[in-house]
Amino acid sequence: MTTPLTLTPGRRPDGTALLTVSGEIDMSNSDAFAEALAKALDATAEPLVLDLSAVEYLDSAGLTVLFNHADRIELIAAPLLIPVLTVSGLSEITRVQGTDGPAAG
Template sequence: MTTPLTLTPDRRPDGTPVLTAVGEIDMSNSADLAAAVADGLEGATGPLVIDLTDVEYLDSAGLSILLTHADRIEVVATPLLAPVLTFCGLTDLTTIHGLGPAGPAS
């Protein structure tokens, strides 16, 4: 059974690609995330912004995808995901926005 996840690609007015995720990211749908990230990075000259503000759960399968592309992405998250993003080291590898006053790159 696949966990519900909606992935919506978009672009900011300046042309920056944005991928917005809503739901939960786990092993059952991580291939969808990987494909969407690859599509978002294709032809991009700058970073792909991955918006995780409406993600309620992120497991190691999703983290693996983010870590693989850490040099080409920026992440927008909420304090809910701060512990897992920090523990896996992603906060040291890429820019993460929205973690609040206690987290990196608020």
């Protein structure tokens, strides 16, 4: 059974490419997540803002997808995900912003 995940491409008011993600990212839907992320990255030469503020769960399969594109993404994450992004080391190789400003780390 695939875990529900919503992926919504768009643009920020300044024109920056944006992919908004909500739900849970796990092994059951990481391929769909990877495909949507690759498609959004193909549509821009600039870094992509990946809004994970509505993501409630992120497992190692989801982290792998993020690591594979760390050089081209910037993350917005809810406080729940900040420790996962920090402990994994992802916050050291890509910009991570909390929903209330830059994340510590």
